[in-house]
Amino acid sequence: MRVTDLTKQNAIVRNMANNAEHLQKLQDSMATGRRINKLADDPVGATQVQDLRTKVAYMGTVQSNLQQNFLWLDRTEAELMHVSELLQDAKSLALSQANANADRNTRLVAAEEMRSIGDNLIHSGNAAIGKVFMFGGSKTLTPPLARGDLVQPAQVNVDQLSADVKFVLDPEQFAAEFEGYSSNPYVLRVTREGPLGKARYQVSDDGGKSWGKEMTLLPVVEMVREEGKVSDKVLLRFTARENDPIGDPLVFPEGLQYRFEPNPPVNYRGNEDKRMVAVSESKLLPLNVTGDRVFFQSEGAPDAVNVFETMLALERALVENDSKVIERRLDELDKAQQQVLANAASVGAVRKEMESQLDKLADRELTTVKRMSEIEDLNFAEATVDMNMASARHQATLSTSAKLIQPSLLSFLR
Numbered sequence: 001m002r003v004t005d006l007t008k009q010n011a012i013v014r015n016m017a018n019n020a021e022h023l024q025k026l027q028d029s030m031a032t033g034r035r036i037n038k039l040a041d042d043p044v045g046a047t048q049v050q051d052l053r054t055k056v057a058y059m060g061t062v063q064s065n066l067q068q069n070f071l072w073l074d075r076t077e078a079e080l081m082h083v084s085e086l087l088q089d090a091k092s093l094a095l096s097q098a099n100a101n102a103d104r105n106t107r108l109v110a111a112e113e114m115r116s117i118g119d120n121l122i123h124s125g126n127a128a129i130g131k132v133f134m135f136g137g138s139k140t141l142t143p144p145l146a147r148g149d150l151v152q153p154a155q156v157n158v159d160q161l162s163a164d165v166k167f168v169l170d171p172e173q174f175a176a177e178f179e180g181y182s183s184n185p186y187v188l189r190v191t192r193e194g195p196l197g198k199a200r201y202q203v204s205d206d207g208g209k210s211w212g213k214e215m216t217l218l219p220v221v222e223m224v225r226e227e228g229k230v231s232d233k234v235l236l237r238f239t240a241r242e243n244d245p246i247g248d249p250l251v252f253p254e255g256l257q258y259r260f261e262p263n264p265p266v267n268y269r270g271n272e273d274k275r276m277v278a279v280s281e282s283k284l285l286p287l288n289v290t291g292d293r294v295f296f297q298s299e300g301a302p303d304a305v306n307v308f309e310t311m312l313a314l315e316r317a318l319v320e321n322d323s324k325v326i327e328r329r330l331d332e333l334d335k336a337q338q339q340v341l342a343n344a345a346s347v348g349a350v351r352k353e354m355e356s357q358l359d360k361l362a363d364r365e366l367t368t369v370k371r372m373s374e375i376e377d378l379n380f381a382e383a384t385v386d387m388n389m390a391s392a393r394h395q396a397t398l399s400t401s402a403k404l405i406q407p408s409l410l411s412f413l414r
Contacts, residue, residue: 052372059365062278066354066361069277069287073351076134076289079127080344083294086124087307087337090117094314094333098326111318118311122147122266125291135291136270144270144291148263151179154236160189160255173250178223178260180234181312183297186223186260188236195249196238205229217252223260230328232309233316234260266308268292279357285350289343305336 096102097110125145127134136144154176158166178186185207191214192200199217204210205228212225219238224231236258268291276284292298295307310332317325 052368056365056368056372058281059361059368062280063358063361063365065277066279066358069354070351072129072134072287073347073354075127075129077344077347077351079124079134080289080294080340080347083121083124084337084340084344086117086120087333087340090114090311090314091330091333091337093117094326094330097318098323098330100323102323104321107318107321111315114311114315114318118308118315121295121307121311125266125295133270135289135294137288137290138273138275139270142269144268145295146267146269148181148265148267150181151177152261152263153177155259155261157257157259158255160257161253162255165253165255169253174238174252174256176236176238176258178234178236178263180223180232181263181265181309182223182232182234182260183262183264183306183309184223184229184232184234184260185262186234188221188223188258190217190252190254190256193251193254195251199252230313230325232313236260264296264306264309265312266295268296272298277354279354280361283357285353287350289347294340294343303335304339305332307336307340310336 093110093113097107102110122145125135126143132140133142133144136142156171156174156176158169158171161169184205187204187208188201189204189208189211190199190201194200194217196217196219200214201217201221202211202214203221203223203225204212205223205225210225210228212228221236222231223234223236270291272290272292274286274290275288277287279285293304297304297306310329314326314329314333317323317329
């Protein structure tokens with residue numbers, strides 16, 4: 001078979017190009033340190049590497065988020081421990097004034113200290129990191145704790161009156177206002193009609209389920225039921241004129257009621273929303289503690305204590321030199337401290353879980369990176385051998401090609 005010079009030239013060029021391409025591929029791999037530099041190098045391996053690289057990036061993001069959230073947890077725990085210390089100070093102060101050695105003067109001084117502790121509790125409840133308030137749930141831009149109004153208008157209820165009395169009655173004539181703080185749903189009902197000083201009334205501290213004994217209605221009434229809850233010193237003051245428009249004494253009809261809207265000394269303006277942090281692809285942990293669970297009674301914790309009501313009651317008992325009330329409120333301080341410490345413990349548990357997840361993520365990341373390295377990284381020993389072999393092959397190709405195309409027409413004529 002006759003082989004033309006053109007066929008020889010094409011074969012030589014093709015072989016040299018293949019050798020050069022192989023050398024270039026080896027050179028690229030040795031320069032980058034990777035066996036796979038483009039999808040065509042190893043389609044299956046490149047797909048695996050891309051999947052592993054995505055997992056590594058996700059784990060890095062989760063670890064970064066967890067690291068940033070440690071500041072929040074540490075600050076939350078510090079504030080809760082400070083609240084616990086304040087409550088311990090309040091307890092020590094109350095104990096010192098509950099014994100027989102204390103007198104009116106020492107208790108008045110202690111009342112000022114108790115008020116100061118209460119102010120510090122509000123300050124801790126409104127703690128913020130930057131401009132973000134910590135205990136307000138998802139309402140992070142407004143302080144979660146705010147003092148309530150001391151005075152509020154009483155709700156005059158005429159539902160229990162007869163139809164003919166309702167028709168002629170003007171509720172504004174019987175206007176009144178409550179003064180004081182309490183979470184109890186107080187109700188006062190007139191049980192015998194008459195003017196102030198003659199009419200009779202009863203008080204309920206549970207919204208009308210149970211009633212105290214009958215008493216004479218006076219211009220100022222303390223909302224307390226002897227067999228019921230400890231008095232919060234809420235007063236009902238009648239602000240209407242004592243006489244009707246024609247000058248006769250104003251007669252309070254039987255069945256007339258005055259309702260007190262629960263008015264705690266400090267209101268919670270946040271919500272119960274949790275700020276969640278992802279610790280894995282399928283697990284979320286609550287990062288924040290809401291102020292309602294730290295300082296107030298909530299539906300999920302019926303045995304919880306309203307910290308600020310307890311503090312106000314102690315302050316009032318100290319001012320009034322009432323050692324019995326001081327003793328009764330000591331148990332509430334213990335419960336308040338326990339609920340604060342329980343929330344601090346939950347923060348510690350979340351932090352421990354996050355630290356555990358960080359360790360697991362670090363191990364998984366190391367394993368994933370190792371697997372990715374096994375797939376895409378270059379074995380330099382093998383690559384060096386391949387490079388030497390490819391270089392030798394290329395040199396051999398050049399040498400044989402030179403000999404193959406060297407003979408000319410004159411060489412054949414000799």
